[in-house]
Amino acid sequence: MLLEERRWIAEVMREGRPGERYVIAGWVEAVRRHGGVVFVIVRDRSGRMQVVAKRNVSREAWETARELSRESVVAVKGILVESKAALGGRELQAEEILVLNEAEPLPIEPGGKTASLAIRLRYRWIDLREPRHATPIIAAAVAAEAASRWFSEHGFVEVFTPKIVASATEGGAEVFPIIYFDKEAFLAQSPQLYKQMGVIAGLERVYEIGPAFRAEKSHTARHLTEFTSVDFEMGFIRGFEDVMRVVEGVVTAMIEAVQRDERTRPLLEEYYPQALELRPPKEYPRVSIDEAYKLLRNAGLELGEDEDLGTEGERRLGEIYEREYGAPLVFVTHYPWAVRPFYTMRVREEPWGCPEEPRFTNPRRTYSFDLLFRGMEVATGGQREHCPAILEAQIREKGLNPKAFEWYLEMFRHGAPPHGGAGIGLERVVMQLLGLSNIREARMVPRDPEHLVP
RNA sequence: GCCGCGGUAGUAUAGCCCGGACCAGUAUGCGGGCCUGUCAAGCCCGUGACCCGGGUUCAAAUCCCGGCCGCGGCGCCA
Numbered sequence: 188m189l190l191e192e193r194r195w196i197a198e199v200m201r202e203g204r205p206g207e208r209y210v211i212a213g214w215v216e217a218v219r220r221h222g223g224v225v226f227v228i229v230r231d232r233s234g235r236m237q238v239v240a241k242r243n244v245s246r247e248a249w250e251t252a253r254e255l256s257r258e259s260v261v262a263v264k265g266i267l268v269e270s271k272a273a274l275g276g277r278e279l280q281a282e283e284i285l286v287l288n289e290a291e292p293l294p295i296e297p298g299g300k301t302a303s304l305a306i307r308l309r310y311r312w313i314d315l316r317e318p319r320h321a322t323p324i325i326a327a328a329v330a331a332e333a334a335s336r337w338f339s340e341h342g343f344v345e346v347f348t349p350k351i352v353a354s355a356t357e358g359g360a361e362v363f364p365i366i367y368f369d370k371e372a373f374l375a376q377s378p379q380l381y382k383q384m385g386v387i388a389g390l391e392r393v394y395e396i397g398p399a400f401r402a403e404k405s406h407t408a409r410h411l412t413e414f415t416s417v418d419f420e421m422g423f424i425r426g427f428e429d430v431m432r433v434v435e436g437v438v439t440a441m442i443e444a445v446q447r448d449e450r451t452r453p454l455l456e457e458y459y460p461q462a463l464e465l466r467p468p469k470e471y472p473r474v475s476i477d478e479a480y481k482l483l484r485n486a487g488l489e490l491g492e493d494e495d496l497g498t499e500g501e502r503r504l505g506e507i508y509e510r511e512y513g514a515p516l517v518f519v520t521h522y523p524w525a526v527r528p529f530y531t532m533r534v535r536e537e538p539w540g541c542p543e544e545p546r547f548t549n550p551r552r553t554y555s556f557d558l559l560f561r562g563m564e565v566a567t568g569g570q571r572e573h574c575p576a577i578l579e580a581q582i583r584e585k586g587l588n589p590k591a592f593e594w595y596l597e598m599f600r601h602g603a604p605p606h607g608g609a610g611i612g613l614e615r616v617v618m619q620l621l622g623l624s625n626i627r628e629a630r631m632v633p634r635d636p637e638h639l640v641p
Numbered sequence: 642g643c644c645g646c647g648g649u650a651g652u653a654u655a656g657c658c659c660g661g662a663c664c665a666g667u668a669u670g671c672g673g674g675c676c677u678g679u680c681a682a683g684c685c686c687g688u689g690a691c692c693c694g695g696g697u698u699c700a701a702a703u704c705c706c707g708g709c710c711g712c713g714g715c716g717c718c719a
Contacts, residue, residue, distance in 0.1 A: 217680080226678040241677070257670090272678050292671055294651050298681090301653045301669075305711065361717075396679065402642070403717055414719060415694090498715070557719095612719025626719095637711085 189260060197233035200275050204300070208410040211236060212262040212287070214316060216298070218357035227281075229263060230316070237278040238263050239270075249283040258290040258297060258313065264479055279314045298571040304625055311632060312641065313579040317456040323629040326445045326454075327415070327617045331396050333444030334417050334611075338394040343419060348381035350374060350400075353354050354591050363412075365403045377610060379530070380595050382420035387603045393418035396613070399587060404636040408625040409563060411522075411614065413634040417441075420571075420608030423549060426538060427554040427570040429616045430487045431473070431518055434558055435583050436564055439467040439614055440514065459621045472508060473518040476552070493523040493551060505562025517559050521552040522569075530578065531605075532570040539605045541574035554607070560619040568609020575599040577585060 192210040211233035223242040228235055240252035248265075255261065265279040283430060294309075295302040297316045307314040307485050315321045335345070352375045362373040371506060380396050385393035396528040399416040417437065446463055447452050455462045474482070480490050483500050486507065490500060496519065508517045524533055532538060534549040555569025572578050575596055582589050582596075589596060627633035632641060 217682095219679050219682060220676085221679060221682080222676040224679080226679050226682090237680075239678080270678080272680080274680065292651070296652065296670065302651095303653085303712085306652075393710075399719075403719070405717065407711065407715085407718095408713070410718070416719065495717090557700085563719095610719060615719055632647070 192264075193262065195233040196229065196231045197603075198234045199267065199279070200234060200236060200277060205267050205269050205276070205277065207253075207267055208264065209266045209267055209279060210262060211238075213260070215255050215257055215259045215261055215290075216254070218257065223249075226250060226257060227252050227263075227284075229261065231495045235274070237270075238265065238281050238284075239268075239273075239278050240281040240284065244280060245282050247608050248284045251284040251286065252281065255284075256290050256292070258293055258316065259286055259292075260288040261286055266399055275428060293374055295569065304627060308627060308633065308638070309641070315631070318454055320455040320628070322451065322458055323617050323621055323623060324631050326621060327613055327629055329339050329445050329448045329451050330441040330617060331417070331613060333440045334394075334603050334613075335396060337421060337437050337440040338392075341392070341433070342526075343392040343394040343421070344385070344390050346382070346385045346390070347394050347397070348378040348395055349399060360380070361403050363399050363400050376401055377416065378418050379610075382418055382528070382608055383530075383603075384594075384598060385604065386420050386422040386606045386608075387598050387601070391422045392419070393421075395460070397480075399610075406636065408627075409615065409618070411626055411630060411633055411635060414626075414630070415613035416632075417475050417611040417613050417616075418608065421608060422604040423608040424570065424605060424607050427520075427532075427568070427607050429447075430570065430609055431471075431520075434518075434568060434611065435467075435471055435608050436502075438558065438560075438566070438616065441608060441611075442467050442620055445620060455621075462621050465620065467516055468514060471516045471518055472512055472514050473520050473556075473559070474504070474508075475521045476519055476523065477521070481511075481520050482507055493522075493525040493527045501559055501564060502562040506560050508559075509561065515561050518556045520556045521549075522557065524551055524553050527553050527555050527569075528582045529587060530563075531581075532572040535583075538570060541576075545574070545577055556609075558609075558611075560616065563615060563617060563619055564612075565615040565628045566609050566611040567576065570605070570607035573603045573605050575603075 194209055194210045197209060203209055211229060213229045215229045216235060217227040219226040225240045227238040229238050240249040242249045259390060262285040263279060263281050264283040266283040267277055268280050270278050273379055293313055295306055296616055297313050351372050354371060362376050364506060365372050365374060377399050382393055395418045396415060398413055400413055428499050442465060460595050483503055486503055488500060488503060508514045531553045532556060533547050534552045536548060558566035572581060578599060579589050579596055600624040614626050617629040618626045623629060
């Protein structure tokens, strides 16, 4: 039996001609033994099919079939036959069954929802055979493709920035140190500085879909130490409103792609139907942080003037918008300077230029935003400060050492247009779209503070 | 980093509060048997577990202490 003759199960089920001989291959999902007849459900990436092995048709195939263990890998050659009793109305009557790899007893049940997430991740190669569990992985791929396509259609150039860097983006302690020959280095927590370089270098609009590393010991269902960041940066913006419009375009493209793509739509219909109901509005509502404070205070949540909303605040704000305006996505704008990184532009006059005496009309607020998706932060962005003098002052104000940002500051002295950008958490978008209770479901092999294996 | 909850067969759980009749129940898996139309196959038989250490007690899965491991909440963030 030649594997070259192998056909996709979906193809045989759809286009196969009864009476013809076909070869399929895949995993043994179930074996039902009935004495002289054995039913084997074989699954490949495209679908499932029933194989029937009868003693009086092929004694050899029948004997092999009755010995099969679940999740073994087989190739089956047989005649396609119509059968009212078979799933899909047709089945393959086995002439020959070849066991390519015999599976030992399984530690978890692939079809089961019984095993806890921790155990499922330990045996991820079995776990993902369950289509429900593979869906978020496929959805992430489809969403990333859609983002990529959107960017490229809107004049963005893909860049590949270093993941081995000399210093932390924000000077914080949340980076993984590594040894780089005889130097200390870190895993990049964000492509931020390099995206900006792309803009300043004249590429004007750049994007990157790549890994980001955070050395935070976050014990939550929505954090990973390694995740995929959908990042972009664009020059000559009129204001951060331009940036938000790009985020809107990309996020909507990601959501709609997952809903419509033929690789994900059938899975959503079967396992995540509520994900199909989501309709991203043309324009996502915007709420300034100060309005958000008011709304939350009215809802009974006490918040300080320069405080971040916190998990509770974001969740409540998301609820308010979903309930009052039917909006699953909302931008929160003008975050306090106190909670934003040094490169964020503060509210000032002439944000497109570099005045000698910048006039900060509201020095405690910035041209930045977060995107909340069903009450969870899925993107952060804003306009960046592009004036070297102001930037340096802001670095000092954040208690950082300008020497650590030498090349970064230098860039702005050689022609830096006004610009802005954002980072979108791929896994978070998938998580919120599918309604996953844990972000680890959205990553094939997730990394969190305690797990390094497998 | 701080706080909370939890660890019983491969997996998921009951039992724990109120210690004894628990050599630990159930489901599923796994092994064996019967069955030529199953599709959550069925029926029969079998298999397999109290995280580790210490303490209290006549008696500990159950109560106490320590450790290890897991999960989550907050902080931080995508």
